[in-house]
Amino acid sequence: MGFFRKIFQTGEGQQEKASGPSVKEPQQPSFLKLSANIDYLTKALKNSSDLKVRILNDGKAALLYYESLADQEKLQKKIFSQIESGRWEEVLDLPHGKHTENLEEALKTLLTGHAVYVQEGSTTLTQFEVTSQFNRSVEEPINERVVRGSHEGFVENVMININLIRKRLMHRDLTFQYFRVGKKTNTNIVLAFMDGIADPNIIEQVTNRIKSVTSDAIFSPGYMEEFIEDAPFSPFPQMMSTERPDRAVANLMDGRVLLMAEGSPTALVLPVTFFMFYQSPDDYNSRWISGTFIRLIRLMSFIIAIGLPAFYIAIIGFHYEVLPDDLILPVKGSINEIAYPPIVEALIMVIIVELIRESGIRLPQPIGQTIGIVGGLVIGDAVVQAGLISNLMVIVVALTAIASFVVPSYELSTTLRILTFPLIFFAGTLGFVGIVFGMLFILIHLCKLESFGTPYFAPVAPLRIKDLKDTFVRLPLFWLDKRPKDAKPVKSKAIGESREWTKIERQQKRK
Amino acid sequence: MKDSRRGNNSQPRTNTSRPNGNQKNQKKQKLSRRQFFFVIIQTQIGVGILSLPYDLHKAAGKDGWISLIGAGLVIAVLLILIWLLAKRFPDKHLFDYIGILLGKFLGKCVSLMYSVYFIFVASLVLILYVRMINIWILPLTPRSVLIVLMILAGLYIASSSITVLARVYTILSVLLVFLIIGFSYVLREIQLIYLFPIGTEGIMKILQGMNAGAISFLGFVVILLVYPVVKGTDKEKLWTIMTAHGFVLFFYLFTVFISFTFFGSEELKLVPAPLLYMLKAFEFTVVSRIDLFFLSIWIVSVTTSFTSYLYMSGIGFSSLFNAKRQLPALIVSAFLILFVTFLPGNEEESIIKFSTWISRGGYLFSGILPIFILIIAWVRKKKEQGSESSC
Amino acid sequence: MLKKGWLVIICIILLTGCWDQRNFKNVKLVLTAGFDLMEDGQINTTVSLPTILRSSDGAGQERIQVVSAIGRTPRDTRDKIDRKISNSFAASKLEVLLVGEELAKQDLYPPLDVFYRDPRSNLNAKIAVVKGEASEAIRLKIEQESRISKYLGGLLQAMENTTHSPGENLQLICAEMFEPGQDFVLPLLRVNEEASLIEYDGLALFNERSYTGKDLDQEEAVLMMLLNGQKGKTARMTFKVREDGKQRIMNYATIHVYRSNSRINVTTSGSNVTADIKLHMRVDVIEYPKNHLETVKEVKKIKKELKKQLTQKSEEIFAKLKDTNSDVFGIGRRVAAYYPDVWKQLDKKNYLENVTFNPDIEIVIQQHGIIN
Incomplete structure (x- = not known):
């Protein structure tokens, strides 16, 4: 109980703190005099060179915009075409203009790429949306490829991302909320959820946490993640990032919340469970039997990725009795003349694999592949030939590395590879007993971890047998009629009677 | 603020324990009956399991399994009494109502006794576990390392709420299935004839065996502490308690059965850890010496029952000092356990003496005292009236 | 709490003593061992100690x-051997244990x-008398x-598969050693020096815990x-x-036991024990x-003859x-289980003498290959 109380209280405290500064939005009524208005704005914008001030109509009006943000064509179409035809008065009343009398507000819109039209003798400032957009085309995200299914991915523009979501989810309950976070960067953060499915408590929690962030700069959701997650010291990711709109929509429909930021193609899904990281859109696009099979393999890879080197070390260093009779001499033969103890062997090998991986990512692609080959084949072979590392250890570590890459999520894959180390140490110290304790600590940690008040290791702990239908296995979709309960959806029914037609057809046949 | 809500809510909510129930008040999490079930069995199944067949055989010869059934039945009756006691106070656990029933001073004394008892049981668990590990796999590893690891694991589980504890227990129970499957493999080599002739060891020996059997069930005292936080009506909870007891009895019987029929009466006298010993003799094509794997699984079972006792003594201490937070109390008990663990030394004789005393204490704390408290509750007609008085 | 977890890990790394580490590469595996009794x-x-020299592939x-x-x-x-070899002696992967006849x-x-006492020993090791x-x-x-352990292990395993030996290992004979009224047999091996081979030579009969010196032939x-x-997996006899074959070879028939089922029933009358098998x-x-x-008659004849021979042979075994x-057969244990009173009266040393065995052998010839 105390645990929850603590969370609850700190949540309240943050709320108070957050509501303090946000109330005091700076206000500055506009002046009647044109020059005063222009002076105020240019001064506030530090006379930046890319700020253009076009004096129009013989000094009676002016148009301000950032040439770096504004789109010349739009400017032409929206404003200058009117001006050229000499209808000065109508500029103020153009339908796409937005009026304000607050200079501070005009300042903000200028920064987002609007043009501001100011007239002598009028306190009305008219803002026109002329933002230029440089967008990457919507492509398949490289790190979340699927075989079948949508090949669209999020881009750096949050509006396009929202568009991608809205197109997939045409329902009035789909809600987006904007936040400006980062005192200097003014990053636009978007919270998306399905009203009526997502748990309002979670939305409230997320809102509070976002509001309480007072950092100067927020660049991406990854930044937000560390500010708002429950247990920042945990090795496990507590939000899932995705670049796939279809995955985002599926999660919205599970009653989860989506967090997106301007300038980043990654959306964060929360709250998450551990097993969500093992689900891939591919599972749902392929037949359920193959989906289940692949998912089981992925989950098995979890055990292999964190436990295999430790297990091997425990056997070689402590309990070689468990090797069956037929295996004992081949194993003995391969490790007999290795200079180092198994734990050192394992550490060297694991670090070599990490080095190869990291250099492969950083280098340009053609060279990266070469590194993979040089590292993997040449070093692997030479190290065995030299008798530094046994060929079994090479197999074990390579298998571990492969297994860790099976996870569809990059964050979790890194976590797995980090978790290998403590287990290696445990196994090198206490053998099987060490592994048991190491695994136990990890398991307890997973059971304790909560992501926005929902248990992280659901539906296994706490056990919800109904939700297991889509955890270790992926049963046919029409059986997954209830939403998983970990996100505490308000409405749990997701699918009604969908295969009634089988009965009807059978009846018809009988007739 | 939250506590008062708990008091009000628990009464009407008892029968709406359907999945929807836990949506609204997530802050006040309760255990489901399934979790309750696993908390009970994980507390009961622990260190003793490996040597239970030996102990039974030592006391009652080859009729040990009859003693075990007898002990199971006696405990079942005791469980009903304990349920009657727990049911009287739907919102309070043992340490809360001891004070109400016995008066402040006496209540505190009994609470202290209980906490100390839990600490001793926890250290006994540790002693036996370390001993087993030292004999079987890690003869040179210092005892303190193994003990500290276990205490840390226990603290880590117990330091958060009971719900987390129950979650961990539930998921770890999968391992029991592995144990059962592994032991079933032995069924190929058993000889039923070793059980015959049935019932020739004499009533006295069978009764003595019941003593050994009853000790293995002693963890059920956890019911008195967990009962109030479990969802469901009293009847449903009784059903859970009984199924848990039935499961444990079945599990014990199964292990006793296979070790009796595998070893035969004469060899069993020589083997203090028959369950491990018999697995030692099997080899599969992929692995051999599965006893080492089972020992590892067993460590987990030990951790859970150790954690239960640690948790219970933690509750005891925190209610003794009216502490709001439980963590300090837990740490204090962890240190006390650490201290007590080193008391009996490493000699077999003193360990046996220690364990005999503690199992005698078990009768007092799991049997006599709860019944005594129940009688007092009956006599003084103390009963919690729904939501009227809540902590 | 997580900090605590890290603390544990750090402590362990610092304290790493690897107290019980026994590096696999530092042991000499003993896969076969033999015990003999000296005159005093x-x-x-x-023991035979295999060493594998590593090669690049x-x-x-x-x-x-x-x-x-x-x-x-x-x-x-063991300790003395340990002083004679490099690395340390490890018997935990023992595959075959041979016991000399005299021992x-x-x-x-x-x-x-x-x-039995050592937690590391391999109780799954096969045991045989030489x-x-x-x-x-x-x-x-x-x-x-290549190595004697493989040879012996393979031989004993094959004997187990062909129903020549019960496939006892160290653990399985233990119960039978201790349990009164139940004895065991171990495969008996003989060294053929000339051919440089080891031969299976039947089963050594044990009484209580010691070899009686008598064997059952193959x-x-x-x-x-x-x-x-x-x-076992197969059984052939x-x-x-018949006696009338032109050549000697024509008098014989080999049967392959496809499925067999045996039931031992022990009854007593007074102190007389009868075992119906x-x-x-x-x-x-x-x-x-x-x-x-070709004819049913012919098959029946063989069947009758087989039955006669089998019964006769089993009488010899008894x-x-x-x-x-x-x-x-564990007759004594059965008596003890079902007739404990009779068991008490029996002479534990020689009770088998007075047991009456009634073998009842039933065979069904279900096929005779792809020709008649």
Whole structure:
């Protein structure tokens, strides 16, 4: 109980703190005099060179915009075409203009790429949306490829991302909320959820946490993640990032919340469970039997990725009795003349694999592949030939590395590879007993971890047998009629009677 | 603020324990009956399991399994009494109502006794576990390392709420299935004839065996502490308690059965850890010496029952000092356990003496005292009236 | 709490003593061991230690070292061997344990005690009795077989598969050693020095814990195993079914036991114990050089003859058992279980003499191959 109380209280405290500064939005009524208005704005914008001030109509009006943000064509179409035809008065009343009398507000819109039209003798400032957009085309995200299914991915523009979501989810309950976070960067953060499915408590929690962030700069959701997650010291990711709109929509429909930021193609899904990281859109696009099979393999890879080197070390260093009779001499033969103890062997090998991986990512692609080959084949072979590392250890570590890459999520894959180390140490110290304790600590940690008040290791702990239908296995979709309960959806029914037609057809046949 | 809500809510909510129930008040999490079930069995199944067949055989010869059934039945009756006691106070656990029933001073004394008892049981668990590990796999590893690891694991589980504890227990129970499957493999080599002739060891020996059997069930005292936080009506909870007891009895019987029929009466006298010993003799094509794997699984079972006792003594201490937070109390008990663990030394004789005393204490704390408290509750007609008085 | 977890890990790294680490590369594996009794009562242990030399591609050459030592107890000899070899002696992957005839004739438990007591020992090791000295078998140099453990292990496994031996391992005989009224048999091996081979030579009959010196020969072994309901993967027996063959070879038939089922029923009247052993077999005739099994009559004849022979042979087995009081069928244990009062009166040393065995063997010939 105390645990929850603590969370609850700190949540309240943050709320108070957050509501303090946000109330005091700076206000500055506009002046009647044109020059005063222009002076105020240019001064506030530090006379930046890319700020253009076009004096129009013989000094009676002016148009301000950032040439770096504004789109010349739009400017032409929206404003200058009117001006050229000499209808000065109508500029103020153009339908796409937005009026304000607050200079501070005009300042903000200028920064987002609007043009501001100011007239002598009028306190009305008219803002026109002329933002230029440089967008990457919507492509398949490289790190979340699927075989079948949508090949669209999020881009750096949050509006396009929202568009991608809205197109997939045409329902009035789909809600987006904007936040400006980062005192200097003014990053636009978007919270998306399905009203009526997502748990309002979670939305409230997320809102509070976002509001309480007072950092100067927020660049991406990854930044937000560390500010708002429950247990920042945990090795496990507590939000899932995705670049796939279809995955985002599926999660919205599970009653989860989506967090997106301007300038980043990654959306964060929360709250998450551990097993969500093992689900891939591919599972749902392929037949359920193959989906289940692949998912089981992925989950098995979890055990292999964190436990295999430790297990091997425990056997070689402590309990070689468990090797069956037929295996004992081949194993003995391969490790007999290795200079180092198994734990050192394992550490060297694991670090070599990490080095190869990291250099492969950083280098340009053609060279990266070469590194993979040089590292993997040449070093692997030479190290065995030299008798530094046994060929079994090479197999074990390579298998571990492969297994860790099976996870569809990059964050979790890194976590797995980090978790290998403590287990290696445990196994090198206490053998099987060490592994048991190491695994136990990890398991307890997973059971304790909560992501926005929902248990992280659901539906296994706490056990919800109904939700297991889509955890270790992926049963046919029409059986997954209830939403998983970990996100505490308000409405749990997701699918009604969908295969009634089988009965009807059978009846018809009988007739 | 939250506590008062708990008091009000628990009464009407008892029968709406359907999945929807836990949506609204997530802050006040309760255990489901399934979790309750696993908390009970994980507390009961622990260190003793490996040597239970030996102990039974030592006391009652080859009729040990009859003693075990007898002990199971006696405990079942005791469980009903304990349920009657727990049911009287739907919102309070043992340490809360001891004070109400016995008066402040006496209540505190009994609470202290209980906490100390839990600490001793926890250290006994540790002693036996370390001993087993030292004999079987890690003869040179210092005892303190193994003990500290276990205490840390226990603290880590117990330091958060009971719900987390129950979650961990539930998921770890999968391992029991592995144990059962592994032991079933032995069924190929058993000889039923070793059980015959049935019932020739004499009533006295069978009764003595019941003593050994009853000790293995002693963890059920956890019911008195967990009962109030479990969802469901009293009847449903009784059903859970009984199924848990039935499961444990079945599990014990199964292990006793296979070790009796595998070893035969004469060899069993020589083997203090028959369950491990018999697995030692099997080899599969992929692995051999599965006893080492089972020992590892067993460590987990030990951790859970150790954690239960640690948790219970933690509750005891925190209610003794009216502490709001439980963590300090837990740490204090962890240190006390650490201290007590080193008391009996490493000699077999003193360990046996220690364990005999503690199992005698078990009768007092799991049997006599709860019944005594129940009688007092009956006599003084103390009963919690729904939501009227809540902590 | 997580900080605490990290603390544990750090502490452990710092404290890493690897107290119990026994690096696999630093041990000398003992895969075969043999015990012999010396004349002064000491134990002579002979072990074979394989060493594999690493080569760049896969497992390389294998060398075998045979070491023996004489000491007061098996553990003592182990320590003595340890002083003669590089690295340390590890018996935890023992595959085959051979016991010399003379040692087996004494109480078998004492030399095995060390295996039962040590948590690391491999109780799954196969055990066999060697006619003569066990060390001879281990020292035997066999050109074609790379190592003796593989040879012996394979031989014993094959004998188990062909229903020649019950496949006892160290653990399984333990219960039978201790349990009164139940005895066991171990495969008996003989060293053939000239051919440089080791041969299976039947089953050594044990009484209580010691070898009686009497054996069942190979054919009796199979039948005994079948009577005891311990059929391996295959079981074959050859019998002389007629006398009138032109050549000697024509008198014989080999049967393959397809499925067998045996039931032992023990009854008592007073202190007389009767054991009814019912054996039901479904067999295939897999060799019958005389051929012409066309008629039902012919088949019936063979069947009748087989039954006669099997019964006769089992009587011989029972006679041997009675002679040695080796209660392989566990008759005594059954009496103790179902008639505890009778058991109390029986003479535990020689009770088998007075047991009446009634074998009842039923066979069904279900096929005779793809020709008649």
